[in-house]
Every structure is written in structure tokens, then in C-alpha cells.
Amino acid sequence: MRGEIGVRRPGRMPRSRLLVSLAAVGVITVVAGVVAVAPDRAGSATVDSAGGAAPSASIATSWQRTPVDAAALADLEGIRVVQVALTGDGGLLDLRIQVVDPDKAAAVHDLTWPPALVDEHTDAVADELLMGHSHSDPFKPGQTYYYVFQNPGNLIERGGSVTVLLGNAALAHVSVR
Secondary structure, three states: OOOOOOOOOOOOOOHHHHHHHHHHHHHHHHHHHHHHHOOOOOOOOOEOEOOOOOOOOOOOHHHOOEEEOHHHHHHHHOEEEEEEEEEHHHOEEEEEEEEOOHHHHHHHHOOOOOOEEEEOOOOOEEOOEHHHOOOOOOOOOOOEEEEEEEOHHHOOOOOOEEEEEEOOEEEEEEEEO
């Protein structure tokens, strides 16, 4: 039986069918990736969700927040942004925040206002946290916390500027290190 043409072992897929199946999965993966980063009808690039920072006409309403400066962010949300930095060979974005007022800072966990970073040049939105990371314990004053966002396709680049969306606030012009 061994080596005979046309004889198939039970439970094993013929090599040609396996190769066709693997090629189909590859094509589907590539198409899904292209669709995920293709420009939407409003002209902004998308990363998982369409949108950008307030108040642009091309931005999805779900991402519009109250524009603030650094002092107003501390007053409104009880936090200050320490840094936004690329890591993981550009595939991850590290957002560091410091708690000024723990009671107000708790609002950044409100699911109505998910955290996100919006590239100010392309309107690409990074809103997927690495492994669903979130902080659930009470915040401590003066403590620095972090969010790690996925940056599919490395659409947000070092040297660019992002708008940080936390709670109902949008802090614009934060440099990406």
C-alpha cells in the first residue's frame, strides 16, 4: 500500500488540498488587513474603528470629545499625560498618565468614552488595548499608569502628533516619541 498512487490514508488531507486551503487562508488574511487600513468614505485612515479627534468634519461622532489643554485635562479628568511612545518595533503605543485627582481619574474607565490615540495627520485611530489591558483598582495620587495600544500597520509613527482621548477629553498635539 505504501507509495501507491490514489491511495489515501484515513484522516489525512491530500497535499494539494492542504496547499489550496493554506493559500485561501492567506488571501483572506491579506484582504482583511487591506480592508482594515483602507481609507473610509470620509477620507480618513482607519485602524479597527473609523474616527479621529474633535472637531474635524471627517471624524466619526463616537470619537469626538471635549478639546482640552494639559491644565484642563487635569481639572476635568484628574490626570496628566506623561508620554506617548512607540514600542514593540512600532507595533505598539505606550501611553503613560499620572494621576492628579484619583476621584476624577476613575472616569477614564467609563466604557462610554474608551481610551484612544488619534494620529493628527491621518486621523488613524488606535483604540485596541494590548490583550484587553485595563486598570481596575482605585487610582493613587501621583502614581503613573499606562495603556498599551496596538498600532496595526504602524500607522502612527514616531515624531508625529496624536490627540489623546481619555474620558470625555481630547488632548491634542501630543508628540509621539
